[in-house]
Amino acid sequence: MSDISVILASFLTAGVEWVEAFTIVLAVALAIGWPRATAAAGAALAVLALLTLFGARAVDSVADLRIVQFVVGVFLTLFGMRWLAKAIARTAGLKRRRDEAAAFARVSGTLAATASHGAMLVAFQGVLIEGLEVWLIVVALGTQTGRTAVAAGAALAALGTVMAAGIILRAPLARVPETAIKYLVGCAILAFGTYWMLTAMGYVWPIGDYALPVLMTGYALGGLVAVRALMQLAR
Template sequence: MTSDLPVILASFFTAGVEWVEAFTIVLAVALAIGWPRAIAAGGAALAILGLLTLFGAHAVSAIGNLRIIQFVIGVFLTLFGMRWLAKAIARAAGLRRLRDEDAAFAALSGSQALAETQGAMLVAFQGVLMEGLEVWLIVVALGVQTGQTEVAAVSAVAALVAVMGAGMMLRAPLSRVPENTIKYMVGCAVLGFGTFWMLASLGYVWPIGDYALPALMAFYALGGLVLIRTLQRLER
């Protein structure tokens, strides 16, 4: 699609969910050993993610064969979107517990891992890195395929700033963020991107062109709602 909006929204909301979870970890560490050390550890992880983004985008682009790139990215996004959408559907249907940032924060705050400064910094570093890896994968995949890596990266950084700003103001886990709803929407969007590009790479010509992308997203969203209702009835 010619518009940057789908890439901006997918990157921003994917990153937003992951940064919320990363902030919960950094907050627990900060309260144990102080903000400067916690931010330094988290910042080191973000620096690595930035380098990985540059390297990843260059490495994928170096493949040269655009159809292979499109197929690989399409398959990855399809699997990624299916995983997020399946989790969101299971949670919405009551088959899995919703993520509770307050509970996650309480559990981590009472962990022995935060008893020593070095161990606590390692927790913050690993937490931000692991949560950020999914952000990195989405930024590289969407960026390379659309030629908008900078747009995707800036969107992810904007989400980081928004989450950090809100978290620093509240000094509490961002438990009111509707993580499952966001994961549901992102899952539909990413699954739509993946399906669109994977089939296009195999030679399928979409009859309505780029307009098939929002149609696919709407199809997965409606299908997910039907599945949630069905699972809820079966559960009863």
């Protein structure tokens, strides 16, 4: 797998999660100030960095690489299915699309009667929970491809992009096409998972790594068919 594939998958996955985390941090910052909100978010990011370091080393310590490949493949397949299913349901109108402005309002309302230390905990938990999915993807992609540093760098680049956009706009990033990104990333992660899981089981792909874009395209087209079928059933 090329560095570009790892970078795109990590950047897009992390970008969606960081947008959701930023919404929480912004609400906390407006309630108790940026210094304390940033400190809480920074502490969560430090925990995620340690988890990435130790997680990658733990996976690398497994002697049988096929076991790692199979476990990572199963995880990515399930993760990709979840993201793709959510995107399909939202596109078909069966599930409400995430509204960052509404999420911001909910968090702000919750913080209205929260003490400073409680608000900091909200920021810490929000960044940690959203970041855990980023951590899982970085470790899974990084250890499987031998490009943990590349995957982590892409995730950090996504974090920097979201932070820069948020600081400039000083508002929830409501215009980010989260559903479309989740659809594309879901297809990509599902393709990676399928590829590695079947490879670990002994299947030899006739076209090698070129099977990845073929799988991704197949899942994307299948998702569009599912969207159309669900929309017709809903009428």
